[in-house]
Amino acid sequence: MNTFMKTLENVLLPIADKLNNNRYLTALRDGFMVALPIIIFGSIFVVIANLPFLDRLMSEDTFLAYQNALGPASASTLSIMGMFVIVGIGYKMTEHYGNDGIYGGVVALTAFLILTPQVLEGVTGVIPTASLGAQGMFLGIFTAFFSAELYNFFVKKNWIIKMPAGVPNAVSKSFSALIPITLTLTLFLIVRILFSYTGFETVQNFIYTIIQQPLTKLGSGLPATILAVLLIQLFWFFGLHGQIIINSVFDPIWYTLNEQNLSAFQAGSELPNIVTKQFIDSFLVGMGGSGMTLAVIILIFIIGRSRQIKELGKLGAPAGLFNVNEPIIFGLPIIMNPLVIIPWLLAPVVVTVITYFAMATGLCPPPAGIIVPWTTPVILNGFLATGNAWQGGVLQAVNLLVVMAIWWPFLKIMDKSYYEKENKGTDS
């Protein structure tokens, strides 16, 4: 078992290293981080706009006026989140190259706008917000990558207009960015023109049809989700932050699916997706952290006898309530512990399947596209994620019990062996 684990670790560590030192994936992850506070702000107001019972307390007109008044909070954030991600990616990649990040961010945004159709139902001079949100997510990400690469390439070429000494720094900076920006954006304009002669008409259409649609379709399915969940757990088993590693690949898909649900939720129509960003963040991570270790902590309080386990429960509980579980992962320990590999891998898969089917059958509404901070405690985050549906909280409570049941025998064995060791110690 030990040599097998060593081998597996030797496979996983380089993968984690590669994924996280890849400048595109790093920029992608950091780009989403830039957008996060903004989309959480929007989410807060979606929650407030849809508080339970309000529609019954207010007259129909008042309720509509109330929702309309709060609308801009999410319409300017969540619904067009692609824009913030693009700026974040452009900024972070340019910073990575040691250049002035803000120009990279703005160039990426401009390049994206150049590729975006600026017409809606025959009306010109408009930018459809849909293309700044879910629909344009992948185009935005690719555009940000390419434009940042091009911009930094041109900066490196150093075809810049040098200012004489004595010119204020900001002035010479704005000039020094001029040539790289002009060259980069010109290329994007040419791409736009070229695409207008193809059957796709716009690059947006092209990326959406060729890449985004197939990928999100794949990512919204149960098999891909189970695979992602298993990989996250496997990385964590070796003490590597699985979430951060896998998310950098899956986030574009999960966020896109999330956005689609949000538009449907706000339009009052049926939610198209079950698996979304919040499916993962609330129903898998939001129960004490990756691996749903809050269930393990509760179980420790119920069946724990050994001093070591009980101490750990006390140590891990306050953080676990807010979904921080490193004390449990490294303390139980979960890492490299063959005894827990079965519940560690199995429980999240079972919960994924239960949650998926509860949502597919309508027992619980799917996530409404609201981004709940991952540190929100269990039950509450299930409630918020499903658009203030009590079923979301109940589903989490049920899942918690399921995880406890799966862990029970394994924790019992572990606790017993610790207990015996401790008591032998005091006898001798």
Next chain:
Amino acid sequence: MKHILLACSAGMSTSLLVSKMEEVAKEKGEQVKIWAVAQDKVIKEIEKADVLLIGPQMRFLKKKLSKIAADANVKMDVIDPVAYGRIDGEAVLKRALELLKEVN
């Protein structure tokens, strides 16, 4: 004053460690400033630090972060997983101070 920077994915779990380490430092009368950040903030915070310690779950970033640390002339290490699991402020503080001694 010794400046100890801790980093993990979001600066959450290492911040648990910060308060434990501060307690121990206070008992021992060590003059330290300890703070925790998300790993992507290390590059900005490193210049204020004398030593950098990263959570064991971030050890796949060791290569990248050790380069950043070396460029800033800061010693760095990955926190021992056992000490991390126990939120053992004493052990981690000891390690940090050891690393600082190596500098001198």
